[in-house]
Amino acid sequence: MAISLYNTLTRKKEILTTIEPNKVRMYVCGPTVYNKAHIGHAMSALVFDVIRRYLEFRGYEVQMAMNFTDVDDKIIKRAEELNVDPFELAEGYIEDYKKNLEDLNILPATYNPRATQEIDQIIRMIEGLIEKGLAYPLEGDVYFRVRMAPDYGKLSGRNLDDMRVGVRKEADDRKEDPLDFALWKAAKEGEPSWESPWGKGRPGWHIECSAMNFHIFGDSIDIHGGGNDLIFPHHENEIAQSESFTGKPFARYWVHNGMLQLRGEKMSKSIGNIISIDEFLTLHSADSFRYLILNSSYRNPIIFSTEAIESAEKGLDRLRSALKPAAVSATGASVQITAALNDQMEKTESEFIAAMDDDFNSAGALGTLFELVRVINFARDSGASADQLGSAQMLMKKLTGVFGLTLESAAANKSDTAEPFIDLLVSLRQEMRKQKNWALADQIRDDLAALKVVIEDTREGSSWHWA
RNA sequence: GGCGACGUGGCCAAGUGGAUAAGGCAUGGGUCUGCAAAACCCUGAACAUCGGUUCAAAUCCGAUCGUCGCCUCCA
Numbered sequence: 001m002a003i004s005l006y007n008t009l010t011r012k013k014e015i016l017t018t019i020e021p022n023k024v025r026m027y028v029c030g031p032t033v034y035n036k037a038h039i040g041h042a043m044s045a046l047v048f049d050v051i052r053r054y055l056e057f058r059g060y061e062v063q064m065a066m067n068f069t070d071v072d073d074k075i076i077k078r079a080e081e082l083n084v085d086p087f088e089l090a091e092g093y094i095e096d097y098k099k100n101l102e103d104l105n106i107l108p109a110t111y112n113p114r115a116t117q118e119i120d121q122i123i124r125m126i127e128g129l130i131e132k133g134l135a136y137p138l139e140g141d142v143y144f145r146v147r148m149a150p151d152y153g154k155l156s157g158r159n160l161d162d163m164r165v166g167v168r169k170e171a172d173d174r175k176e177d178p179l180d181f182a183l184w185k186a187a188k189e190g191e192p193s194w195e196s197p198w199g200k201g202r203p204g205w206h207i208e209c210s211a212m213n214f215h216i217f218g219d220s221i222d223i224h225g226g227g228n229d230l231i232f233p234h235h236e237n238e239i240a241q242s243e244s245f246t247g248k249p250f251a252r253y254w255v256h257n258g259m260l261q262l263r264g265e266k267m268s269k270s271i272g273n274i275i276s277i278d279e280f281l282t283l284h285s286a287d288s289f290r291y292l293i294l295n296s297s298y299r300n301p302i303i304f305s306t307e308a309i310e311s312a313e314k315g316l317d318r319l320r321s322a323l324k325p326a327a328v329s330a331t332g333a334s335v336q337i338t339a340a341l342n343d344q345m346e347k348t349e350s351e352f353i354a355a356m357d358d359d360f361n362s363a364g365a366l367g368t369l370f371e372l373v374r375v376i377n378f379a380r381d382s383g384a385s386a387d388q389l390g391s392a393q394m395l396m397k398k399l400t401g402v403f404g405l406t407l408e409s410a411a412a413n414k415s416d417t418a419e420p421f422i423d424l425l426v427s428l429r430q431e432m433r434k435q436k437n438w439a440l441a442d443q444i445r446d447d448l449a450a451l452k453v454v455i456e457d458t459r460e461g462s463s464w465h466w467a
Numbered sequence: 468g469g470c471g472a473c474g475u476g477g478c479c480a481a482g483u484g485g486a487u488a489a490g491g492c493a494u495g496g497g498u499c500u501g502c503a504a505a506a507c508c509c510u511g512a513a514c515a516u517c518g519g520u521u522c523a524a525a526u527c528c529g530a531u532c533g534u535c536g537c538c539u540c541c542a
Contacts, residue, residue, distance in 0.1 A: 073540080153470095157471065226542060228472085266541090299472075315492070
């Protein structure tokens with residue numbers, strides 16, 4: 001079995017073959033750090049986290065880079081508004097973002113390059129492009145000659161002459177062609193800048209990704225990822241620059257996630273319909289967001305809503321239910337039951353892999369996980385012992401781990417120090433139940449429920465967990 | 468105007484030529500329980516519309532309607 005993935009470049013699913021056997025070089029476009037990150041950014045980071053985890057599960061060594069664009073017009077503008085140093089502003093948001101990713105259980109990238117740390121490489125690349133006649137300096141700026149790149153438009157399926165140039169953005173008529181884009185921007189007074197052969201300035205947006213890729217990975221990478229809003233112009237321009245510079249194919253597979261929507265529109269800072277990652281995490285668990293994404297297909301838009309997250313939390317509860325221990329008095333389940341458990345384990349593992357191999361079909365894979373949940377719970381109800389449930393529960397943990405789910409309780413206010421006291425209350429309540437003091441027993445249950453502590457009574461006694 | 472993705476039960480969603488059309492959430496009935504909760508069992512309900520190709524279409528082709536993204540900074 002092989003992994004297939006949808007390649008934006010060819011608009012079809014292709015079998016994954018890598019430059020070096022068993023190694024994947026993957027680059028994902030990270031954020032421009034001029035503000036707090038929102039859950040749309042989180043979706044993209046999460047999608048590629050799951051892809052990365054799955055590739056590792058399938059035996060690949062994954063080298064992953066995610067960049068920070070830490071110098072650009074918006075950072076400069078915002079720093080001016082706040083009257084702070086633009087580098088410090090960017091640094092602060094980078095730290096915030098790394099914290100966000102950690103909170104979301106997103107594995108750190110192997111490399112986190114930044115535009116400002118690649119200036120030398122960027123300048124060398126621009127010089128190379130000028131030498132080849134593919135770029136030209138203009139009053140301290142440098143532009144890329146789009147029409148000189150032979151297959152410009154191949155990623156986004158665009159024909160240069162069909163595009164409405166200057167409709168929304170005023171055309172700059174100094175440029176040879178309105179579609180030419182900036183590789184280097186001359187600095188205005190007081191702006192952050194670096195010395196270059198064309199005077200003081202800073203890199204254009206697209207070149208940093210090409211330079212960082214070249215620096216870290218060389219001419220070619222296996223997978224280049226990002227949101228589908230980056231296909232044009234950003235990724236198109238990256239291809240043009242990189243392939244013009246090296247003469248080699250840039251990325252073998254282009255993978256793009258769909259947009260997270262809120263109130264019928266793409267979540268975006270400029271539209272203003274955003275929920276920051278911090279805000280989200282004060283109200284909901286990281287797992288619930290991950291579940292929401294996993295239960296959809298990464299290439300399609302996902303509608304964010306409170307209802308969707310609540311439904312996700314319930315789905316997670318159900319996944320967690322499979323991990324509950326065997327009954328204390330369990331005497332062991334019949335051969336038929338354990339055989340069914342073994343069959344389902346095999347079925348779930350193979351269906352999980354088949355689904356994920358097919359362009360990371362996480363929703364399909366999740367479906368087969370729920371079938372295992374049902375069989376595990378049935379076995380437990382039928383008296384299966386801890387031993388008999390053990391390997392199936394291990395499989396659950398293994399596969400949900402590939403998804404990056406923690407399956408930890410969602411309660412935000414859970415506290416380790418309270419646990420002995422809760423245990424005490426629960427055992428006192430047991431005494432009351434023995435004495436058939438239902439009123440008081442029920443009151444304790446209700447009051448604890450209000451504190452997000454859920455009591456469950458079984459034949460063997462009561463257990464509790466955080467809501 | 469150009470390019471692209473998509474439309475499956477009440478909601479989310481898998482499935483891309485032949486299946487009983489997964490799964491989750493919600494709903495209804497039952498088992499269990501002091502009552503709950505949890506779990507288990509049973510249950511109803513879906514392929515946007517219209518044509519076409521085919522022995523056979525949710526799946527392929529065309530048209531129509533609708534939704535979203537990109538063509539401007541964007542994950």
